[in-house]
Amino acid sequence: MQVCLSTSMNSFPKHAHSLLSNFNSPLELKQAHALLIKTNSPLSLLPAYRVASVCALSPDFSYAHKLLTQFPEPQIDVWNSCLKAFAESDSPSDAILLFSRLREFDLLPNGFTCAFVLKACTALLDDKSGRIIHGFIEKLGFKWNLVLQNMILNFYGLCGEMGTAWLVFDSMPERDVVSWNVMITHLIKSGDFEGAYGLFSRMPERNVRSWTMMISGCVHCGKPKKGVELFMEMEKMGVKANEVTVVAVLAACADLGALDLGRRVHEYSKRCGFGRNVRVSNTLIDMYVKCGCLEEARKVFDEMEERTVVSWSAMIQGLAMHGQAPDALRVFSMMIEMGVEPNGVTFIGLLHACSHMGLIDEGRRFFSGMTRDYGIIPEIEHYGCMVDLLSRAGLLQEAHEFIMNMPIRPNGVVWGALLGGCKVHKHVELAEEATRHLAQLDPLNDGYYVVLSNIYAEAERWEDVARVRKLMKNRGVKKTPGYSSIMVDGVIHEFVAGDDAHSQANEIFGMWDQLLAHMKLRGYVPNTSVVLLDMDEKEKEKFLYRHSEKLALCFGLISTQPGVVIRIMKNLRVCEDCHAAFKLISTIVNREIVVRDRNRFHCFKDGACSCQDYW
DNA sequence: TTAGGGTTAG
Incomplete structure (x- = not known):
C-alpha cells in the first residue's frame, strides 16, 4: 500500500497528497478516486468522513452511493455522516434510499442513524418512512434517548398527526423543555390555541423559546393583547428577550396599535444591538406603519444596512396604507434600480397603493407587468386588488367582467370588493349579484349583509332592508359592533x-x-x-x-x-x-x-x- | 441529532 502511494506521489507529487486528503468538492473527490484506481491503491486511503460529507454534496447520488457501498470495512459512523449530509441536502429522499441498503452491509443502525433518517423523513413529511423509523427506535430500545423522542414528536406534529404526537408525548418516561415546546408549537400551528396555552401554563420550566413561541402563537391566533400580557409577565420573571421575542412582541404591538410598548421594545432592541437584524427591522417598519407613524417607519427603513424584498414590500405596503401612492411607486422604482427582485407580496402592496388613490392605469400596468416582466403568476389576492381598484373607481361593469374572466375561482373577498364599489357608486343590481355569490361563499360574514342593507337604505328601499335583516337573523349572523x-x-x-x-x-x-x-x-x-x-x-x-x-x-x-x-x-x-x-x-x-x-x-x-x- | 421570527387584497 505504501509503495503504491509513493508511486502515485512520485507521478503526481504536487496534487496527490492534497487530492487524497483535502478534497472539498465532488469533482476533487472524483479526481482522488480516479487517482487511486490509476495507481491501483485501496479505497481506504481516502478519509472516510470526508468521503461521506463530500459524497452528499454531489448531485450525483449514484456515484456517492457506489463509493460508499464499495468502501472497505463498512462503518456505521461513515454511513451516518453520509445520511446526515443527505438528510440536510436538497434531496433528503436519498438518505432514506441509503438507509434501506444498510442491512445488505450487516450494519446495525444506532441512535444517530435513526436521528438522521428521521430528519430526512421530517424534511419530506414522509409519514410512512417516519413510522418505520419510529418502530425501529422502539425496537432497538433507543426510547431512553430524549432527543430522538423529541424528534419523533416534531415529526408527527409536522405531518399534522397531533393524535399520534399526543400518544408519544403522554408515553414519554421523561420530558424536557424541548418536548413541551415542540408540542406547543404544533398545537398552535394546528389552530388549537387553548390546548397550547393549557400546556404552556402547566410547563414545569420555561425557557425564552417557550415564551417567544407562546407570544408569537398569540399573534398568529388573533390574540395580540394576550401576547403583550405574556411579554410583560416574561419580563417580570426576569427572562431576557432575544431577537425572536422582539419580533413576536412587535408583531403584537402592530396588531394592537400599541405604539408606547412598540417604542419601548424598539429602544430595548437598540440597547441589545438587535438593530442590524433584518427581521427585527422589518417588523419595526410594520409596527410603526400600523401604529400610524409613517415617518418613523421610513427612518427605520432608511437606516437599514441590508434590506430584503420583505423590507421593501413592507415599506411599499406601509405607504399604500397611508395613502402615499406616489411614494410607494417611487420606492418600488428604487428597489428595482438596486437589483432587488420583487415577489407577489410586493405587487399586492403596489396594487393596494394604486387602488387607494384611484391610479387605474398604473394598477393595470403593474398587474400585466408582474407576469410579463417578473414571471410572477397573479394569485387570488392580486385579483382581489384589481377588482377593488376597478370598483372603487366606478368601473363596476369592467370589474364584473374581470371577475367572470378570472382563471381562478373568485372567493368572498373578490365579490366583497365589487360589493364595496357598488356601495360607493350606488349600484343596486350588481350589489345583489355580488351578494348572491357571497351567500354561497361566505354566508356567515356579517359585513356583506350590512353593506347590502346600507345600499338598500340609501335607496330608501326599507322593505329590502328589513328583508336582509330577517335573512341575517334566520342565518344566525350578528352585526359586529363598531x-x-x-x-x-x-x-x-x-x-x-x-x-x-x-x-x-x-x-x-x-x-x-x-x-x-x-x-x-x-x-x-x-x-x-x-x-x-x-x-x-x-x-x-x-x-x-x-x-x-x-x-x-x-x-x-x-x-x-x-x-x-x-x-x-x-x-x-x-x-x-x-x-x-x-x-x-x-x-x-x-x-x-x-x-x-x-x-x-x-x-x-x-x-x-x-x-x-x-x- | 430536537423546539421559536418579518411584508399579503376587503
Whole structure:
C-alpha cells in the first residue's frame, strides 16, 4: 500500500497528497478516486468522513452511493455522516434510499442513524418512512434517548398527526423543555390555541423559546393583547428577550396599535444591538406603519444596512396604507434600480397603493407587468386588488367582467370588493349579484349583509332592508359592533356608539358640544344619510353625534396636552360624517388626528385627510 | 441529532 502511494506521489507529487486528503468538492473527490484506481491503491486511503460529507454534496447520488457501498470495512459512523449530509441536502429522499441498503452491509443502525433518517423523513413529511423509523427506535430500545423522542414528536406534529404526537408525548418516561415546546408549537400551528396555552401554563420550566413561541402563537391566533400580557409577565420573571421575542412582541404591538410598548421594545432592541437584524427591522417598519407613524417607519427603513424584498414590500405596503401612492411607486422604482427582485407580496402592496388613490392605469400596468416582466403568476389576492381598484373607481361593469374572466375561482373577498364599489357608486343590481355569490361563499360574514342593507337604505328601499335583516337573523349572523379605542397614559379606553359608560362621559359630551358650535360656524352640516335607520332627522343627528370615533376623539382632546398627536383605532371603517367632522376639528384644535380603521389610515391635518377623501 | 421570527387584497 505504501509503495503504491509513493508511486502515485512520485507521478503526481504536487496534487496527490492534497487530492487524497483535502478534497472539498465532488469533482476533487472524483479526481482522488480516479487517482487511486490509476495507481491501483485501496479505497481506504481516502478519509472516510470526508468521503461521506463530500459524497452528499454531489448531485450525483449514484456515484456517492457506489463509493460508499464499495468502501472497505463498512462503518456505521461513515454511513451516518453520509445520511446526515443527505438528510440536510436538497434531496433528503436519498438518505432514506441509503438507509434501506444498510442491512445488505450487516450494519446495525444506532441512535444517530435513526436521528438522521428521521430528519430526512421530517424534511419530506414522509409519514410512512417516519413510522418505520419510529418502530425501529422502539425496537432497538433507543426510547431512553430524549432527543430522538423529541424528534419523533416534531415529526408527527409536522405531518399534522397531533393524535399520534399526543400518544408519544403522554408515553414519554421523561420530558424536557424541548418536548413541551415542540408540542406547543404544533398545537398552535394546528389552530388549537387553548390546548397550547393549557400546556404552556402547566410547563414545569420555561425557557425564552417557550415564551417567544407562546407570544408569537398569540399573534398568529388573533390574540395580540394576550401576547403583550405574556411579554410583560416574561419580563417580570426576569427572562431576557432575544431577537425572536422582539419580533413576536412587535408583531403584537402592530396588531394592537400599541405604539408606547412598540417604542419601548424598539429602544430595548437598540440597547441589545438587535438593530442590524433584518427581521427585527422589518417588523419595526410594520409596527410603526400600523401604529400610524409613517415617518418613523421610513427612518427605520432608511437606516437599514441590508434590506430584503420583505423590507421593501413592507415599506411599499406601509405607504399604500397611508395613502402615499406616489411614494410607494417611487420606492418600488428604487428597489428595482438596486437589483432587488420583487415577489407577489410586493405587487399586492403596489396594487393596494394604486387602488387607494384611484391610479387605474398604473394598477393595470403593474398587474400585466408582474407576469410579463417578473414571471410572477397573479394569485387570488392580486385579483382581489384589481377588482377593488376597478370598483372603487366606478368601473363596476369592467370589474364584473374581470371577475367572470378570472382563471381562478373568485372567493368572498373578490365579490366583497365589487360589493364595496357598488356601495360607493350606488349600484343596486350588481350589489345583489355580488351578494348572491357571497351567500354561497361566505354566508356567515356579517359585513356583506350590512353593506347590502346600507345600499338598500340609501335607496330608501326599507322593505329590502328589513328583508336582509330577517335573512341575517334566520342565518344566525350578528352585526359586529363598531368600537373605537384610544390609549392615554398607557391605558386603552374603548368606546361604542352612544357610550355613556365612561367615567368622564359628561366632559366628553361637553367637549363635543363645544366642537359642534365651532364646526357649525365653519359650515358643518351633519350628514345624516350615513344613519341607515328609518328614523326622523333629529334622532339621526343625535345618533350621529355619539359615534364611537367621535367619543374617542373628544376623550383624547380632554385628556392630552395641546399639540400632541391623537391616535384612534377603529375596528370597522370610518363613517363619512366622522371623516368630514375630523377634517374640520383638526383645524379647530390645531392637532394632527390619526385614525386607523379596518384597513387603512386617515391622517387628519390642517383640514385635510391623507386619504384625499378616496377610500 | 430536537423546539421559536418579518411584508399579503376587503
